[in-house]
Amino acid sequence: xxxxxVTGLGGAGRTTVAAATxxxxxxRGERVLFLATDPGEVLGIPVTGSPDAPGKIxxxxxxxxxxxxADFRAEFLSLQERSATxxxxxxxxxxxxxxxxxxxxxxxxxxxRALTVAASGDWDTAVVDLPPLRETIALLxxxxxxxxxxxxxxxxxRQAARALRPVLAQLAGVPMPAQWLxxxxxxxxxxxxxxxxxxxxxxxxxxxxxxxxxxxxxxLRTARSGLALHGLRVEALLANRVLPRHSADTWLAxxxxxxxxxxxxxxxxxxxxxxxxxxxHAGRDPRGLDDLALLGDLTLPDGGGPQxxxxxxxxxxxxxxxxxxxxTDDGILVWTLELPGAVKGDVGLVRRGDELxxxxxxxxxxxxxxxxxxxxxVAGAALADGVLRVRFAPDPQLWPHGH
Numbered sequence: 001x002x003x004x005x006v007t008g009l010g011g012a013g014r015t016t017v018a019a020a021t022x023x024x025x026x027x028r029g030e031r032v033l034f035l036a037t038d039p040g041e042v043l044g045i046p047v048t049g050s051p052d053a054p055g056k057i058x059x060x061x062x063x064x065x066x067x068x069x070a071d072f073r074a075e076f077l078s079l080q081e082r083s084a085t086x087x088x089x090x091x092x093x094x095x096x097x098x099x100x101x102x103x104x105x106x107x108x109x110x111x112x113r114a115l116t117v118a119a120s121g122d123w124d125t126a127v128v129d130l131p132p133l134r135e136t137i138a139l140l141x142x143x144x145x146x147x148x149x150x151x152x153x154x155x156x157x158r159q160a161a162r163a164l165r166p167v168l169a170q171l172a173g174v175p176m177p178a179q180w181l182x183x184x185x186x187x188x189x190x191x192x193x194x195x196x197x198x199x200x201x202x203x204x205x206x207x208x209x210x211x212x213x214x215x216x217x218x219x220l221r222t223a224r225s226g227l228a229l230h231g232l233r234v235e236a237l238l239a240n241r242v243l244p245r246h247s248a249d250t251w252l253a254x255x256x257x258x259x260x261x262x263x264x265x266x267x268x269x270x271x272x273x274x275x276x277x278x279x280x281h282a283g284r285d286p287r288g289l290d291d292l293a294l295l296g297d298l299t300l301p302d303g304g305g306p307q308x309x310x311x312x313x314x315x316x317x318x319x320x321x322x323x324x325x326x327x328t329d330d331g332i333l334v335w336t337l338e339l340p341g342a343v344k345g346d347v348g349l350v351r352r353g354d355e356l357x358x359x360x361x362x363x364x365x366x367x368x369x370x371x372x373x374x375x376x377x378v379a380g381a382a383l384a385d386g387v388l389r390v391r392f393a394p395d396p397q398l399w400p401h402g403h
Contacts, residue, residue: 001203003119004127007136008209009219013240015129016286017209017279019043020295022127026060027293030124034063035114037107037129044287051117058289064114071110072102082184107131108139112195119198133208133223137363140206141230143196147189148366154185205235209279212239212262220266224341226363231319236275238298239263243281269341319367333392335373340386347388351378356390 004021008014019042022034033054036042047063049055054064077097080087087094111130118126130136198204208223210216220237227234242263243256267276282294319337339347339360346361354374356367376392383389 001119001121001123002125003115003198003201003204004125005130005136005140005204005206006127006209007130007133007206008238008240009211009216009223010132012209012211012216013279014132014209016043016292017207017238017240017295017298018127018129019045020279020286020292021207021298022061022063022125023058023289023292024295024297024299025125025127026058028297028299030060031122032061033118033121033123033126034061035066035118035126035128036063037066037068037111037131039065042129043292045289051114066107066110066114068107068110069102071113072106073097073100075109075113076100079184108142111139112143113191115198116191116194119201133219134226134362137223137226137230137232140199140232141365143192143199147192147196150185150189150192154182206232207236207238208234209238209240211241212259212266214258214262217262217265221341222361224269225339225343225346225360228319228339228341229358229360229363229365234270234274236277237266237270238277238279239266240279241281242278331394332379333373333376333394335370335390335392337388337390338386339383339388342383342386342388344383347383349378349381349388349390358388 004018006014006018006021008017015036015038018036019034022032026032034047034057035051036047038047041047042063045057045063047055047057047065049062049064050070051064051066054062057063076095077100080094111128115128118128131139208220210220239259239262243252243259245256245260247253247256263276263278270276277298279295279298282291284291286292286295319339337358342360346359348359350357352366354369356369358365358367373392375398376394379391379393381388381390
């Protein structure tokens with residue numbers, strides 16, 4: 001099954017493009033699931049189903065709405081039930097479903113759970129309408145971040161804690177919830193790993209929607225660095241609401257020329273690694289299936305992404321990187337990471353143990369160092385032409401003699 005994640009700049013029409021992508025796939029004879037987060041209608045189309053019970057829109061097309069409130073209540077009540085023993089020990093009063101209101105962050109977890117439900121369904125294609133681009137980058141990075149937190153707070157040595165449980169219980173005089181805690185952490189880690197596998201799958205594609213213009217160009221430059229930092233490869237950049245070229249109207253021709261200039265810049269920056277698709281302006285806000293059909297078939301050539309040798313899919317993982325061995329010259333190893341669009345003043349890095357804390361503008365990620373670099377100290381760093389080069393000097397106390 002193919003999963004298409006659609007995001008974009010605020011107000012660029014990502015929901016319209018996502019719905020048009022799903023509709024076009026259904027017109028080609030595929031079984032398609034469209035996941036939306038907006039309540040009620042989407043572009044005049046009623047969406048009432050849930051991810052595990054979607055409603056049929058038309059031949060080949062089903063749609064579901066991610067109800068973040070219902071998802072939060074269900075997950076909270078389930079956690080409360082599993083925690084019953086610990087809560088009873090504390091004398092806690094149980095919360096009822098009617099008094100639960102969703103908390104900040106519940107939308108992200110609901111979306112991630114919906115991704116796994118969609119990926120496990122009997123669909124040819126699932127199209128997911130994601131939040132604006134900056135929020136989507138944080139969303140897709142969330143499983144990796146949370147799994148790191150779990151590993152740090154509840155490391156694999158939890159078997160030792162289980163062995164000490166009877167002793168701790170005797171000293172405290174009450175049963176210790178260590179077994180429940182580690183079991184819960186293991187379950188969360190398994191769920192997060194499943195979401196991460198969907199995001200990293202070669203059958204998952206990330207598409208970005210933007211309306212060509214100066215403001216969008218500036219926003220995309222910043223976001224492109226964040227995408228690279230988190231190893232998210234964009235399959236296609238969709239330029240939405242493209243105006244007709246060569247109009248006799250002077251005002252319209254001026255806007256079209258501005259768009260043309262932006263599209264030329266995008267083709268130089270994003271191609272060949274990312275396909276550039278133009279979505280024509282419909283002349284009005286699209287409403288209903290007929291209007292979606294006017295936007296055309298948003299399929300990439302040959303039904304796949306750009307053929308540049310890069311891995312298919314969203315490709316969430318490490319930034320493209322390599323280690324240059326210069327020990328024969330000055331004993332320095334250089335770790336290179338591709339960060340296209342990054343500006344020197346926006347890049348920061350700090351070495352902490354076996355990890356490198358790297359920030360690019362508003363985006364931040366902690367990367368584990370390759371094993372060979374863990375025995376080195378940071379000797380400097382430089383950014384040039386979208387490539388960050390971090391210099392490492394072998395630590396004489398840790399590096400084997402003669403190497």
